[in-house]
Amino acid sequence: MARNANRQPAVTADANETPPRIGAQGQRQQGHGHRLTAAFEALERFPALAESRDRVLHLVTNGNDKSTTELVAAIERDVALVITVVRYANKATGGRRKITTVRDAVEVLTPGGVEAIVTRTKTFDFFERTAQWDSTPDRFRLHAIATQQAADRIAREINWDGDIDSLLVTALLHDIGKLVLTYAYDGYPQQVHGSARTPQERLMRERRELGVDHALVGGVLARRWGLPNSLAAAIERHHGDEEGGEAAIIRLADMLSHYAEGGDVSPDELLKASRNVRLTVRQLRSILYELPLSGGGERRRPTSPSPLSPRESDVLRQLAEGHVYEAIAKNLHLSTSTVRTHLHNIYGKLGVKDRAQAVLNAAENGWL
Numbered sequence: 001m002a003r004n005a006n007r008q009p010a011v012t013a014d015a016n017e018t019p020p021r022i023g024a025q026g027q028r029q030q031g032h033g034h035r036l037t038a039a040f041e042a043l044e045r046f047p048a049l050a051e052s053r054d055r056v057l058h059l060v061t062n063g064n065d066k067s068t069t070e071l072v073a074a075i076e077r078d079v080a081l082v083i084t085v086v087r088y089a090n091k092a093t094g095g096r097r098k099i100t101t102v103r104d105a106v107e108v109l110t111p112g113g114v115e116a117i118v119t120r121t122k123t124f125d126f127f128e129r130t131a132q133w134d135s136t137p138d139r140f141r142l143h144a145i146a147t148q149q150a151a152d153r154i155a156r157e158i159n160w161d162g163d164i165d166s167l168l169v170t171a172l173l174h175d176i177g178k179l180v181l182t183y184a185y186d187g188y189p190q191q192v193h194g195s196a197r198t199p200q201e202r203l204m205r206e207r208r209e210l211g212v213d214h215a216l217v218g219g220v221l222a223r224r225w226g227l228p229n230s231l232a233a234a235i236e237r238h239h240g241d242e243e244g245g246e247a248a249i250i251r252l253a254d255m256l257s258h259y260a261e262g263g264d265v266s267p268d269e270l271l272k273a274s275r276n277v278r279l280t281v282r283q284l285r286s287i288l289y290e291l292p293l294s295g296g297g298e299r300r301r302p303t304s305p306s307p308l309s310p311r312e313s314d315v316l317r318q319l320a321e322g323h324v325y326e327a328i329a330k331n332l333h334l335s336t337s338t339v340r341t342h343l344h345n346i347y348g349k350l351g352v353k354d355r356a357q358a359v360l361n362a363a364e365n366g367w368l
Helices: 032-045 050-062 068-075 079-093 102-119 136-157 164-173 176-184 199-210 214-224 229-236 245-260 267-276 281-290 310-320 325-332 336-350 355-364
Strands: none
Touching: 032 176, 032 214, 050 068, 050 079, 050 102, 068 079, 068 102, 079 102, 079 136, 079 164, 102 164, 136 164, 136 176, 136 245, 136 281, 164 229, 164 245, 176 214, 199 214, 199 245, 214 229, 229 245, 245 267, 245 281, 267 281, 310 325, 310 336, 310 355, 325 336, 336 355
């Protein structure tokens, strides 16, 4: 993403500053920086979906030893809840530990702390809308989840070795700058974007009309909230042409989710974004064919570190795919006796008696 120091949001700007060209709204009398500041403050009260809050509270109240994964998944279904628990967890560590995942946030806060925080969260109901946000929270949530699913799919396809939980939180929060601009300007997004159709075209219109874009504003907001710089930087750079790592995966995932939602995406930009994450054209075609991605196909992420060694995990995955000992040995270039030894160790570590129990246990804990 181009970085022009003169285009960054000056949140302490003077009220006489020239406003963006967004039409003759009453907001034209306000300064650019004052609008952004007011929007930042309003987002302190950005509501969670009432159903999301209720599901999280139900899991906390009726949870069991295996409910951590379900609790994390429930929180990740709502952007406002993700923001809240990650922010509070970072405050709780006092900067001694950077929290970038919901799983780590739950560990720091404990389920009881999550309950106390979520209970106080403002909520939005699709059937009882407020004039302030209208249907924005739910529309934003749906795109965020679609982008998260696409990011997870890309990471699996390229065997990404980064922190998957951190990536998925970044995917959920990648467009928080749009919430700021929606609150700050009556003409956003329709009037600002105008005839722009693709994500990149809309970004350029934001820069031209407002002097900032939603990615840059999102990074400012994340830092204002005290979120780790790595997360804020990925949000800020997720439209950058030459970015790598999390930002590059999020950029491609955002394009894929727009495409799945019926939006226009430039084929050239899509190919360029795929090359930045080392995704082949064949792999990209496969993902496009599968769109829209379904949450039902998501892998369960581990509730705790796997007790299995990398080789034992390889053997168990082969077992889960239905291979017999001889086939596993051939596929992994091992002897049959070595495969049997690995399975004996797997059963002991997982506390199970047979292959079916081993596969079920590992799948439930997200180790497959």
